[in-house]
Amino acid sequence: MSLSVGDLTLRLEARGISVSQEEIERLLPVFELYFKDLETLRSLDLGEEESALIFEPGRES
Amino acid sequence: MPNDTDLCYMSIDEAQRLIKQGKLSPVELAQAHLRRINALDGQLHAYLKLTEESALAEAAAAEAEIASTGPRGPLHGIPVAIKDQYDFAGIPALVRIPPPETSEDAGAVAKLRDAGAVVLGKLMMSGLPGKHPEPRNPWDTKRTSGGSSSGSGSAIASGLCMGSLGEDTAGSIRNPASCCAIVGLKPTYGRVSRRGLAPLGWSLDHSGPITRTVEDAALVLTAIAGQDPRDHTTSPAPVPDYTSALGQDIKGLVIGVPQHYLDILRPRLNDEIAAGFDKMLRDMEALGAKVEKVTIPSMEYASIATGVLYCCEYMAGRNLGLQAHVGIASDTRRARVYFGALTGAAEYLQAQRVRRRLKREMDETFRRVDVLALPGHLQPAGLIGEMTPIESLVTQLSPDYNGPFNLSGSPAMTLPSGFTNAGLPIAFQLVGRAFDEQTVLRIGHAYQQSAGWHTHHPEV
Numbered sequence: 419m420s421l422s423v424g425d426l427t428l429r430l431e432a433r434g435i436s437v438s439q440e441e442i443e444r445l446l447p448v449f450e451l452y453f454k455d456l457e458t459l460r461s462l463d464l465g466e467e468e469s470a471l472i473f474e475p476g477r478e479s
Numbered sequence: 480m481p482n483d484t485d486l487c488y489m490s491i492d493e494a495q496r497l498i499k500q501g502k503l504s505p506v507e508l509a510q511a512h513l514r515r516i517n518a519l520d521g522q523l524h525a526y527l528k529l530t531e532e533s534a535l536a537e538a539a540a541a542e543a544e545i546a547s548t549g550p551r552g553p554l555h556g557i558p559v560a561i562k563d564q565y566d567f568a569g570i571p572a573l574v575r576i577p578p579p580e581t582s583e584d585a586g587a588v589a590k591l592r593d594a595g596a597v598v599l600g601k602l603m604m605s606g607l608p609g610k611h612p613e614p615r616n617p618w619d620t621k622r623t624s625g626g627s628s629s630g631s632g633s634a635i636a637s638g639l640c641m642g643s644l645g646e647d648t649a650g651s652i653r654n655p656a657s658c659c660a661i662v663g664l665k666p667t668y669g670r671v672s673r674r675g676l677a678p679l680g681w682s683l684d685h686s687g688p689i690t691r692t693v694e695d696a697a698l699v700l701t702a703i704a705g706q707d708p709r710d711h712t713t714s715p716a717p718v719p720d721y722t723s724a725l726g727q728d729i730k731g732l733v734i735g736v737p738q739h740y741l742d743i744l745r746p747r748l749n750d751e752i753a754a755g756f757d758k759m760l761r762d763m764e765a766l767g768a769k770v771e772k773v774t775i776p777s778m779e780y781a782s783i784a785t786g787v788l789y790c791c792e793y794m795a796g797r798n799l800g801l802q803a804h805v806g807i808a809s810d811t812r813r814a815r816v817y818f819g820a821l822t823g824a825a826e827y828l829q830a831q832r833v834r835r836r837l838k839r840e841m842d843e844t845f846r847r848v849d850v851l852a853l854p855g856h857l858q859p860a861g862l863i864g865e866m867t868p869i870e871s872l873v874t875q876l877s878p879d880y881n882g883p884f885n886l887s888g889s890p891a892m893t894l895p896s897g898f899t900n901a902g903l904p905i906a907f908q909l910v911g912r913a914f915d916e917q918t919v920l921r922i923g924h925a926y927q928q929s930a931g932w933h934t935h936h937p938e939v
Contacts, residue, residue, distance in 0.1 A: 437817065445872070452786070456822065458783055459826055460826060
C-alpha cells in the first residue's frame, strides 16, 4: 500500500488535528502497518457475528 | 530484627504475621522502605513522586490502631506504591492532559487505603508527557523493566514496596511482570474499579496488582475487587477471599495450550523463553495437571482488533482537546490519536465483532479446560534506548500473547518460570474463565511453590 504524506496530513486536518509533514513522514512506516491491519480487519469474514453497541466485556456470559 | 533488605523482600503475608504478633512495627517497615528507596531509586527511577510525609503518618496511624484493636486485614500497615495513572487526592495522574484542577483517590487506591495499606507514592510509567528517566530493570540496570507499568515492575522486583497497582490496556501489568520475574495479575474486566484511573482505552483498561508472589496478588486483589457504585462497568458479583484456593493441589485440572497461536508467533519468540515454557508445562504435568492443545481461531486477529479499539477509544477520550494533546503527548500516544482519527466506524465495529467471536470461542474452550497457558513475552527485557520510537510503535502494534485477553476481558496472570543464560527473567501466563481468578491463582500458586522462582531476588 502506498500512503501519501499530503493525503494523511489533509485527512488529519479534516478531523481537527494539525500535524507537520515531517511528523507524518517520520511515522509513515507505522501508518503503513496500521493501515495494513485495518485492511486485514475489513477482509475478515465474520459471518453472522454481531457487534453489540452496548456491551460490558467482563460481564457477558 | 531482619536488616532492611530482608524486611523489604518479605512477602505481605510474612510481614502481616509479624505485625500481628507485635514483632514488626508498620512505622519501622515504612522507614525501611523509604531508606531503601532513597538509597536505590536514584539508580532505578521507579518512583515519580514519593509521598513520604503522608506515608509515615499512615504508618503511625496503622501502628496505633493495630496496637489498640488489631489489624483490619492482611494489608494493614503494608507499604504499597501505585502507578501514576491512578489519581490520588490532590495529585492527579500526570498522563491526564490537560491536568485537572482537583482530584480524589481512584477507586482502587481508596480501597487500599481503607484496607490500611501505607501508600509510599506514585510510580513511573511509560508514555508520560515530558521528559522522565526510564525505570531500570533491577536484574540488569541497562535494561527496561517493561511497560507501561514500568515503575511498578522496577519497584516490586527491587524491594521498594511490597505491593503495587498497575494498569493493563494491552499487557501493561503482565509485561513488566515478565521482564522483572514478579507476578502481574490482570483481573476480569469489571472486577476492579477503574474510577480515577486515567483512561487509555475504556473497554480494554484493567486495574490490577503487581506483586512478588501469587499469595500477595491474591491478597491485594481481595482488597481492591468489587462493585464501585461510581464505576458502572464494575460487576456486582460477590468478592471471594482469593487466598482461599491457594495450597490446593492441581491434580486433574486441565491446562489448554493454544498451539496454533503459539505457532504463529514462534518465529518471533526467544528460544530460551520457548524452552522455559515447555519446561513449565512438564512441571505442571508432574504436579498432576493435564495439558491439552486447543484451537481458538480468532486469537490470530485479536491483537489487530485490540490495537484498533485502543486507538479509537484513546482518540475519542481526548476528543475535546486533541490538538493540545498532540502538542504534549509522547510519540506512542500521539500516534494512537492519529490512527484513531483515521479509523472508520465500520472498522471499529469489525474489531468489536472479532471481540464477540473471540469471547464465544473462548467460552467454548473453557468448557473443556480450566485455564489457558501461553508464554508471558516474546523476548526478554530489552536494552534501554535499543529501540527507536518508530520501532517501539511497530512492536506495540504487532501481535503478542497479551492483547487477546484485554479484548476478551479474561483474567490473566503472568509469573516467573526461570531465567535465560544471561540471567534475564522468563515468564508464562495463565488465563482463566471470566471472574474465575481463583483457578488462575490456585494453579499459579501450585507452580510457584514447586518451582521456587519467587525466592530469587536481584542484587541491586
